[in-house]
Amino acid sequence: MLSEGDYTEEEYARLVKKIDRYLLPLMIQQSDKTSLGTQALFGMREQTGLVGQQYSWLTTIFYLTYLFSEFPSNFIMQRYPLGKTLATYMIIWGVIVGCVSACHNFTELMVVRGLQGVFESSISPGFLLVIGAWYQTREHPSRSLFFQSANAGYGVIVDLCMYGIGSKAAKNPDGFPAWRAIGLFLGGSTVLAAGVCFVFLGTPKEVWWLTEEEKRMASARIVRNKTGSDRVQGQKFKMEQAREALRDPVTWFSFLNVFIASIPNGGITTFGSVIIQSLGFDSLQVILLGIPRSVLSVIWFTIAGVVTSRVPNVRFFFMMASVVPCFIGMLVMGLLPLTPATKWTKYETFSILSLRSTRRPVPDPPPFPSPSLDLLPLPSLLVSPSSTLSRWGGLVLSVPAALSVFMAWSFLSSNVAGKTKKTVVSSITFIGYCAGNMIGAQVFQAKDAPQYLSGLIVCAAAFCAQFFVIVAWRQWYVRKNRIRNEAAIASGVSEEERERMGRELGELDTTDGNNPHFRYTL
Numbered sequence: 001m002l003s004e005g006d007y008t009e010e011e012y013a014r015l016v017k018k019i020d021r022y023l024l025p026l027m028i029q030q031s032d033k034t035s036l037g038t039q040a041l042f043g044m045r046e047q048t049g050l051v052g053q054q055y056s057w058l059t060t061i062f063y064l065t066y067l068f069s070e071f072p073s074n075f076i077m078q079r080y081p082l083g084k085t086l087a088t089y090m091i092i093w094g095v096i097v098g099c100v101s102a103c104h105n106f107t108e109l110m111v112v113r114g115l116q117g118v119f120e121s122s123i124s125p126g127f128l129l130v131i132g133a134w135y136q137t138r139e140h141p142s143r144s145l146f147f148q149s150a151n152a153g154y155g156v157i158v159d160l161c162m163y164g165i166g167s168k169a170a171k172n173p174d175g176f177p178a179w180r181a182i183g184l185f186l187g188g189s190t191v192l193a194a195g196v197c198f199v200f201l202g203t204p205k206e207v208w209w210l211t212e213e214e215k216r217m218a219s220a221r222i223v224r225n226k227t228g229s230d231r232v233q234g235q236k237f238k239m240e241q242a243r244e245a246l247r248d249p250v251t252w253f254s255f256l257n258v259f260i261a262s263i264p265n266g267g268i269t270t271f272g273s274v275i276i277q278s279l280g281f282d283s284l285q286v287i288l289l290g291i292p293r294s295v296l297s298v299i300w301f302t303i304a305g306v307v308t309s310r311v312p313n314v315r316f317f318f319m320m321a322s323v324v325p326c327f328i329g330m331l332v333m334g335l336l337p338l339t340p341a342t343k344w345t346k347y348e349t350f351s352i353l354s355l356r357s358t359r360r361p362v363p364d365p366p367p368f369p370s371p372s373l374d375l376l377p378l379p380s381l382l383v384s385p386s387s388t389l390s391r392w393g394g395l396v397l398s399v400p401a402a403l404s405v406f407m408a409w410s411f412l413s414s415n416v417a418g419k420t421k422k423t424v425v426s427s428i429t430f431i432g433y434c435a436g437n438m439i440g441a442q443v444f445q446a447k448d449a450p451q452y453l454s455g456l457i458v459c460a461a462a463f464c465a466q467f468f469v470i471v472a473w474r475q476w477y478v479r480k481n482r483i484r485n486e487a488a489i490a491s492g493v494s495e496e497e498r499e500r501m502g503r504e505l506g507e508l509d510t511t512d513g514n515n516p517h518f519r520y521t522l
Helices: 009-027 035-041 054-079 082-102 106-120 123-134 137-171 178-200 212-225 239-247 249-277 283-310 315-335 346-353 385-396 401-414 419-443 453-491 495-507
Strands: none
Touching: 009 123, 009 137, 009 178, 009 212, 035 054, 035 082, 035 178, 035 249, 035 283, 054 082, 054 106, 054 123, 054 249, 054 419, 082 106, 082 123, 082 178, 123 137, 123 212, 123 401, 123 419, 137 178, 137 283, 137 401, 212 495, 239 419, 249 283, 249 315, 249 385, 249 401, 249 419, 249 453, 283 315, 283 385, 283 401, 315 385, 315 401, 315 453, 401 419, 401 453, 419 453
16 A cells, blocks of 8 residues: 655655656647637638638537547546557647648638547646646646646747748748648647657656656655545446536536636637737737737736645635636627727837837738628728727736636546546536537627627626636535534544545545545635
């Protein structure tokens, strides 16, 4: 029986530093998440002949195939070596991302986007399994949030690269289209990252860069979680654990939270860049305006990661705090009136970034016309300087939304025990993620451009509902912990003995519902 007491705190500290050094850099792998919106800025919709809601369907088909692939992918990763399986999915995923550049019509785009959803369905769940296999419960939020903040930080580099690609294409309008070059760049970088993951990624028993004693030490650290170490990986599917997952209210709290949060995510990811472009910015300026959002995301996720790793039971409070500004931001974007105005110069874009309002009209149109104005028969409405800044600020306020999802995902590692139960709860949660994103892409209707009032109001209502789901979810955990604490005191068993029995049950693949010594982190 593994015991955390077999090693000293100094030995564990050295091991954690080594684990972080190898694993954390591998988590930068999702830079193509918003690539569709960026490619739309550079003429993808016009050159592939997309009309009406076809652009929205490219997001919907992605999450539809993601949804149906979610459970098989989770099951495969639980049955086979996690590192090699996840890296293989990533390699194929990267190739498919690059294939978007070869598409010429709606049908081809739908096929490629559908395949992309199939192979991307394993990525986020896979990295959450990696975090659960390597880190203790108190470390889950900080590592999960590093997962997201690293992607946001890398997103700044990607944005600058895409800006360079777009600038090059603007100088040669008859050359290779910028949106196709962006797809090849993102696909190639994903394949390169996947190759590195194939060499280094895995659970403690799979990797080559730990000695046998360090592997034993890594597994001993995880015993404290009472969720089982990676030694129970590959066990058969247990129907009784699946039934428990379906009956557990926590499963449905997790589902509802992610489902509701994903409705605005699907809309903003697909249409955020288009909405900003409709304010009068050209394609390159829209990319620059996305950089402050990435920087703010890094800052907010870093703060949350540091605080949650040092202060216990504050995860839900951070989730609540993240939802409120998103609600306000959607109302600002949706309710501010649109008034006629002139185009913005590149100088004025940087003025906005530095929060200065100096504005000059220019007669020349931007090098890449706004798809929302050229593709559809819409009036050329732009906005006044103050309204433009406010609407862009509303979009920036939506940045914390991702934290409420990623923080919730960390509970899959911390608060769900039993391999089969974890697979089922994770799959149901990601089904909610897919369903919400599919709906989010469709609530933004082409006929509502450029303001998209209906879609933005739906997003605001979703954030409001999510806040109350988070509150109810936390109260359920508080109630369960209180009942178990009262029962433990009444039993007369010492705290040390309860802790020992809880860890032993965890190593026997006992679920959190059947382990009376399991306590839920808040």
